Amino acid sequence: MATATQSIREILASQASAALVLQRFEIDLCSSANQSLTQACSSLQLSVEQVLEKLAAADAEQNGAPPVDPASMALEKLVQYIVRRHHRLVRQELPRLAALAHKLATKHGEHAPELIAIDRLMDDLHGELIAHLEKEENVLFPYVVHLDQNLGLARPTAIGGFWRVSQPVRMMMNEHESALSILAELRSLTNEFTAPEWACATHVSFHTGLRAFERDLKQHIHLEDDVLFPRAVEMEDSIGSELQSGGLAKLDKASEPLCESPEL
Numbered sequence: 484m485a486t487a488t489q490s491i492r493e494i495l496a497s498q499a500s501a502a503l504v505l506q507r508f509e510i511d512l513c514s515s516a517n518q519s520l521t522q523a524c525s526s527l528q529l530s531v532e533q534v535l536e537k538l539a540a541a542d543a544e545q546n547g548a549p550p551v552d553p554a555s556m557a558l559e560k561l562v563q564y565i566v567r568r569h570h571r572l573v574r575q576e577l578p579r580l581a582a583l584a585h586k587l588a589t590k591h592g593e594h595a596p597e598l599i600a601i602d603r604l605m606d607d608l609h610g611e612l613i614a615h616l617e618k619e620e621n622v623l624f625p626y627v628v629h630l631d632q633n634l635g636l637a638r639p640t641a642i643g644g645f646w647r648v649s650q651p652v653r654m655m656m657n658e659h660e661s662a663l664s665i666l667a668e669l670r671s672l673t674n675e676f677t678a679p680e681w682a683c684a685t686h687v688s689f690h691t692g693l694r695a696f697e698r699d700l701k702q703h704i705h706l707e708d709d710v711l712f713p714r715a716v717e718m719e720d721s722i723g724s725e726l727q728s729g730g731l732a733k734l735d736k737a738s739e740p741l742c743e744s745p746e747l
């Protein structure tokens with residue numbers, strides 16, 4: 484938890500969400516890096532209590548435990564939880580971190596060439612993950628919600644084409660692997676997200692942000708790979724066997740796609 488006597492640099496090194504809060508108060512991260520929070524606030528005539536309050540709220544929002552164990556949620560609620568918490572964080576943090584990486588590469592890339600490689604990897608990660616979230620939100624998740632609402636196996640064509648839910652699930656899991664391997668390269672190039680001695684406050688904040696981003700992405704992927712996806716596959720299987728044993732709508736899955744024009 485940030486304190487009034489900590490320097491801006493120390494706050495940035497310990498709290499990933501601090502950079503955005505301090506920037507909203509127009510505290511310059513680099514020129515105020517060695518000032519205490521009290522000094523930085525008093526030179527801008529800000530209330531240090533108010534800044535501390537916002538820092539604590541941002542920290543709680545990013546790291547607070549979820550109100551309910553996500554693994555025990557109904558599938559529709561779990562999908563909502565993943566989108567509201569984890570997808571929102573990717574969309575908020577990834578462009579910010581990619582912009583910081585670009586700034587660092589431009590400013591220090593000449594004497595620290597790893598920053599140029601980091602900038603490229605951040606671009607790759609950004610492109611891959613944003614496209615990934617869109618596939619989940621537009622194709623896979625609506626079908627999982629459709630299953631959870633007990634609407635059967637046939638689905639509106641708007642949801643996208645695939646034979647079984649295991650197909651998009653496999654694709655999403657491969658994309659998770661790819662994102663994690665980019666993050667592993669970033670971890671190695673950043674010396675385990677440790678800023679070098681000469682790092683400016685922006686550089687420190689990039690490392691703190693990337694470390695927190697990796698932690699959140701791992702939780703996000705765990706919820707999808709180990710909880711949501713297996714439960715969706717299981718639910719689809721159980722609806723399929725119910726239909727077959729009841730003779731209500733025998734689906735010949737081998738010859739009849741559930742929708743046309745597969746997108747996944």
Ligand SMILES: [Fe+2]
Binds near residue numbers: 570
């Ligand atoms: Fe996701």
Ligand SMILES: [Fe+2]
Binds near residue numbers: 704
């Ligand atoms: Fe995912």
